Amino acid sequence: MKARVESVSAAPSIVLVRPQLGENIGFAARAMANFGLADLRLVAPRDGWPSDKAEAAAAGASHVVDGARVYATVEEAIAKLNYVLATTARPRGMVKPVLSPERAALELRRRSLLGESTGVLFGPERSGLDNDTIALADAILTAPVNPDFASLSLPQAVLLVAYEWLKSEGATISLGRGTSFDRPAAEGIDHDGARPATREELFALFAHLEGELDRAGFLSPPEKRSSMVRNIRNMFHRMGATEQDVRTWRGIVAALSRVRRAKGDKVS
Incomplete structure (x- = not known):
């Protein structure tokens, strides 16, 4: 089953300017498909087009590669777009928004909702975009990277922008994907349907645990018992225990108590 893909009119076009390796085009296409982009435009690919290497590297994203359009110049590739960003590691001394x-993803999303066509320019692997190409864009897109190693590969750069584009959709997106075995992931802890423990259940656990700890002599000396009990209870409160967690802990305490008693320990 193919992944959900944004409509081409709403999502930004990805424009690869003079890409050098077919494999990188394929990897970029795969990154696009991962995050809901489909409109791939190629400006004068060095090794020509179509490319078997690009098709192989794209894996399941062949629909992006097969739909790619080839242009002779950047001007032709972006002629029908209303808003264009240029990716570069440095501003190049140009007076443009950075x-x-x-x-950038939020601005692309805002403009797409207004009906504008948008695109993002990516330069050749070896040199990136030249100044004349950057001058054709409305703004510069620059990623926060390690200043001692600021160069991203072409597929990495496309993946980063595509990821931010999908993330800009907001709270409606899910993490990962659902399968026949489980649902998509969500941030936080997935308790798999188990409900949070009630106070009553926690109080019963505390009584059970603290009673056994008293019998084992753990909660001593007496003057420290209150602070030790508070610390133990706070540990359970921090974990956000479910009713299944409480049952498990009650079982652990009971099992350890049975072992202790089987060894003939004195019970007060």
Whole structure:
């Protein structure tokens, strides 16, 4: 089953300017498909087009590669777009707005909702975009990277922008994907349907645990018992225990108590 793909009119076009390796085009296409982009535009690919290497590297994203359009110049590739970003590691001394990937994605999303056609330019693997190409864009897109190693590969750069684009959709997106065995992931702890423990259940656990700890002589000396009990209870409160967690802990305490008693320990 194919992944959900944004409509081409709403999502930004990815424009690869003079890409050198077919494999990188394929990997970029795969990154696009991962995050809901489909409109791939190629400007004068060095090794020509179509490319068997690109098709192989794209894996399941062949629909992106098969739909790619080839142009002779950047001007032709972006002629029908209303808003264009240029990716580069440095501003090149140009007086243009500079956007992080996150801010860029929000601006692309805002403009798409207004009906504008948008695109993002990526340069050749070896040199990146030249100044004349950057001058054709409305703004510069620059990622926060290690200043001692700022160069991203072409597929990495496309993946970063595509990821931020999908993330800009907001709370409606899920993590990963659902399968026949489980549902998509969500941030936080998945208790798999188990409900949070009630106070009553926790109080019963505390009584059980603290009673056995008293019998074992753990909660001593007496003057420290209150603070030790508070610390133990706070540990359970921090874990956000479910009713299944409480049952498990009650079983652990009972099992350890049976072992202790089987060894003939004195019970007060």
